[in-house]
Amino acid sequence: MNPYLTHLFVLVATALIANGASHIHQYATIDSLLAGGYDSDFPCSRLVRPGHYGIGTFHQLDGEMLLLNGELFQIKADGSITRPKPDSITTPFATVMDFDALDMIPIKQPKTLEALEATIENAFLSLNHLYGIHIKGTFSRVVTRSVPPQEEPYKPLVEVVRNQQVRFEKETVTGEIFGFWVPEYLEGVNVPGFHLHLISDDRSFGGHLLDLVMESGTVSWEPAMAFTLHFPDPESDFATINLLEEREAELREVELGAPAQ
Ligand SMILES: [Zn+2]
Numbered sequence: 001m002n003p004y005l006t007h008l009f010v011l012v013a014t015a016l017i018a019n020g021a022s023h024i025h026q027y028a029t030i031d032s033l034l035a036g037g038y039d040s041d042f043p044c045s046r047l048v049r050p051g052h053y054g055i056g057t058f059h060q061l062d063g064e065m066l067l068l069n070g071e072l073f074q075i076k077a078d079g080s081i082t083r084p085k086p087d088s089i090t091t092p093f094a095t096v097m098d099f100d101a102l103d104m105i106p107i108k109q110p111k112t113l114e115a116l117e118a119t120i121e122n123a124f125l126s127l128n129h130l131y132g133i134h135i136k137g138t139f140s141r142v143v144t145r146s147v148p149p150q151e152e153p154y155k156p157l158v159e160v161v162r163n164q165q166v167r168f169e170k171e172t173v174t175g176e177i178f179g180f181w182v183p184e185y186l187e188g189v190n191v192p193g194f195h196l197h198l199i200s201d202d203r204s205f206g207g208h209l210l211d212l213v214m215e216s217g218t219v220s221w222e223p224a225m226a227f228t229l230h231f232p233d234p235e236s237d238f239a240t241i242n243l244l245e246e247r248e249a250e251l252r253e254v255e256l257g258a259p260a261q
Helices: 003-020 030-034 113-123 157-164 248-256
Strands: 023-027 052-057 064-068 071-075 094-098 103-107 131-146 166-170 173-182 193-200 206-223 226-230
Touching: 030 157, 030 248, 052 173, 052 193, 064 094, 064 131, 064 173, 064 193, 064 206, 071 193, 071 206, 103 113, 113 193, 113 206, 131 193, 157 248, 173 206
Parallel strands: 023 226
Antiparallel strands: 023 094, 052 064, 052 094, 064 071, 103 206, 131 166, 131 173, 131 206, 173 193, 193 206
């Protein structure tokens, strides 16, 4: 090849990688969490970088994780929100992405969560890719939840959510949401469909998103072009958890939150 063309090709390829090739990193699997795999020696600092966004939980299931542009938040079951040092806290399940919005749409009319998710899904070019989703705006109603830290012997996640989840409801929230949309074929690895976590702009309210009405704001997303799964140590509990069990019904209950009792 003509050296000039070779050089041009390298430049174009580099530009494509710099702009378009967002990479998702995940630690462990959703089914290992559903089965009670709450212990971890994997420091969050292995996933936290400037430009990285993500969600997950912490060692012993101590609250909901939200990572926004390299800033790590821990939303605890008592409603408090802390900023743990990424090298001093570990995660048994987390998914993060070097997110750089590819598309953005304004939301100008009130939308329920169902309508908002349908709008986003309809805009995807492919339903065979994974997407990072970033939402900023004002919400007239938000329902979130968190879970308290667990003690051994660990109960399956569906039982923790059913008996111990704490729901938070608020009217009029200005805030930010990040999460993922994952295709059905990755069931067992991650959460098929939408999985979103929210934090208010004043950092006083947040959690795993159960419901909302969005008044206005923006929604942006980006498909991932690579997906890396980081595995727990072969000597950890992950090695002996049964990952062949069908957990779809459990996952649905965990994601949507147990009915209020
Ligand atoms: Zn969650």
